Amino acid sequence: MKKITIIMACMALAQTMQAGVPVPYSTPIADDSAWKIINVVEGSNAWEVKTTSDETGYDTDKVMKYNWDTRHAADDWLISPAVSLEGGKEYKVKIRCNIHKQEIVKIFMAIHDTPDVLKAGKILFDKAEGDTDYDKWNTQIFIVTPEESGDWYFGIWEGSDINKYSSQVTGFEVLENVFAPGKVTGLTAVPDAGKAMEVFVSWMLPAVDSDGQPLSEGYSIDNVYVYRDGNEEPVATLDGTATSWTDTESTGLTGGYHSYEVAVKVNGAMSVKEQTQCGFVGPIAAAPLPWDPDIKTMSKEDFDLFFTTGKAAGSEATGKWEFKESSWSGNNIQFYPKGKADDWLITPPLKSDKAGIYRFRINAKGNDSNPTQTEIHIGTDTDNASSG
Numbered sequence: 109m110k111k112i113t114i115i116m117a118c119m120a121l122a123q124t125m126q127a128g129v130p131v132p133y134s135t136p137i138a139d140d141s142a143w144k145i146i147n148v149v150e151g152s153n154a155w156e157v158k159t160t161s162d163e164t165g166y167d168t169d170k171v172m173k174y175n176w177d178t179r180h181a182a183d184d185w186l187i188s189p190a191v192s193l194e195g196g197k198e199y200k201v202k203i204r205c206n207i208h209k210q211e212i213v214k215i216f217m218a219i220h221d222t223p224d225v226l227k228a229g230k231i232l233f234d235k236a237e238g239d240t241d242y243d244k245w246n247t248q249i250f251i252v253t254p255e256e257s258g259d260w261y262f263g264i265w266e267g268s269d270i271n272k273y274s275s276q277v278t279g280f281e282v283l284e285n286v287f288a289p290g291k292v293t294g295l296t297a298v299p300d301a302g303k304a305m306e307v308f309v310s311w312m313l314p315a316v317d318s319d320g321q322p323l324s325e326g327y328s329i330d331n332v333y334v335y336r337d338g339n340e341e342p343v344a345t346l347d348g349t350a351t352s353w354t355d356t357e358s359t360g361l362t363g364g365y366h367s368y369e370v371a372v373k374v375n376g377a378m379s380v381k382e383q384t385q386c387g388f389v390g391p392i393a394a395a396p397l398p399w400d401p402d403i404k405t406m407s408k409e410d411f412d413l414f415f416t417t418g419k420a421a422g423s424e425a426t427g428k429w430e431f432k433e434s435s436w437s438g439n440n441i442q443f444y445p446k447g448k449a450d451d452w453l454i455t456p457p458l459k460s461d462k463a464g465i466y467r468f469r470i471n472a473k474g475n476d477s478n479p480t481q482t483e484i485h486i487g488t489d490t491d492n493a494s495s496g
């Protein structure tokens with residue numbers, strides 16, 4: 109019995125030793141609890157999570173920042189979780205950084221996650237004081253080939269002197285070193301403004317690889333793939349020159365909200381998918397009665413989608429019917445005419461299944477000192493609302 113327990117314990121240990129994250133691995137480091145922050149000198153400044161207003165070139169505005177310390181030299185680490193790598197295989201390690209020329213930053217790689225072992229390991233990046241090439245956001249790429257398979261750790265070391273400036277990092281990635289095209293850019297998906305069942309999807313094709321380097325001579329885009337709602341199968345496979353596509357009922361489009369993804373294949377290698385959200389598609393179905401739009405908690409997006417506002421010929425008002433958010437009194441719809449009004453606020457279509465008497469109730473407030481005239485009409489379309 110005892111023997112079995114020992115064997116089981118050994119198996120569990122073997123498993124934990126291979127528990128590294130797989131590649132491709134990508135993290136902003138900031139707010140990533142798998143990373144260790146080590147501040148060797150107690151009471152000194154440390155790496156901190158910051159939100160930047162700069163365009164970092166990575167999908168986040170969260171960065172790790174070491175800021176100057178007027179009393180202590182830096183000895184500060186950011187250490188990755190274990191990353192599973194295969195011995196003899198080529199990997200690409202990427203990081204986005206913005207480092208002042210006065211700072212000293214090094215990146216190490218080793219099979220243990222302690223500062224001493226990392227410092228004695230492979231050095232990937234060695235920025236000395238005075239190097240001026242890194243003081244705007246830029247991508248550093250290192251090609252590494254680990255000798256042995258297993259879990260590897262990466263350590264980013266800040267070692268600047270007292271009273272220097274700052275270093276910022278984000279977008280740490282480990283990938284196999286194989287060619288991949290860059291993503292499409294400027295992707296949009298716009299529903300038809302007249303509420304027809306149509307979405308116009310457009311994008312710009314990449315001219316670079318996933319590192320932002322120009323595509324090699326002779327490389328061309330084989331195909332462009334469009335995906336709807338996160339499905340793995342593309343909804344359209346297009347020529348490599350395509351920069352737009354229209355989704356319709358004939359390609360399976362239905363009413364409602366959708367998302368789109370677009371990827372390209374270059375010389376047989378797929379890009380990462382770029383994604384975008386699309387507003388409500390198609391006609392608004394008539395709502396059954398009883399109907400309550402619950403204006404107090406309605407969103408601006410739903411107001412724009414379901415309600416119609418407009419000015420008739422007699423309107424000289426510069427104001428218009430508008431949706432206003434209020435956490436105090438609840439959301440509401442307001443109209444401050446500022447001029448002679450002939451302005452409409454029209455509900456979405458409502459459906460009465462049988463003839464009879466219906467009750468219409470609205471909670472409204474006018475202006476005591478400047479009386480208003482408000483009428484309520486019923487009609488069968490938004491262009492002819494005064495017909496009833």
Ligand SMILES: [Ca+2]
Pocket residue numbers: 147148149152153154180181182183184
């Ligand atoms: Ca420190």
